[in-house]
Amino acid sequence: DAKTTQPTSMDCAEGRAANLPCNHSTISGNEYVYWYRQIHSQGPQYIIHGLKNNETNEMASLIITEDRKSSTLILPHATLRDTAVYYCIVIQGAQKLVFGQGTRLTINP
């Protein structure tokens, strides 16, 4: 019962911006959009989250559409170490996380 839809896989050239889309058309007003990534054989890593405003931190930027039905995670200058599975999750408060299949992002040299 995943609430998000993401492409199965994406490729991006090293040094370019990686833009990962996520659809969450049924998001409710008090649900946040969270992004995590999982590098092979490691635990997931928190990247960024937002409610309705665009957000930026040292890892990435999160662009949320005005109607909040979709968002885009932007890695501004992708490196080979950004190769991972990226998960977009909508969640309210302290709810448990439910992971979908995510997007497998491959950064190519």
Next chain:
Amino acid sequence: GAVVSQHPSWVICKSGTSVKIECRSLDFQATTMFWYRQFPKQSLMLMATSNEGSKATYEQGVEKDKFLINHASLTLSTLTVTSAHPEDSSFYICSAPKRLAVSTDTQYFGPGTRLTVL
């Protein structure tokens, strides 16, 4: 950020034995922790919610007598796989929420424990 550790990082055991995995929040307290399992090429599957001072809450289809969870303190939760069998071989990951802002928590994950049952 926040740091969550797991021990051991990997373990190999014989069929029929029990294995304990520890999850610790190193620089914050967590009244709740979560345990996930991940099979190869699959996504994370939530197994149970560990509650400090009370019983764990298990997801549908997860055997509570097989996967014993103890949340003895605000920084430690343990998962014991009892009478392990080869089909229990998997990557076990824990997480703990930390409040970064009003009305929302962020989950921080441990590095995972790879269990191989022979």
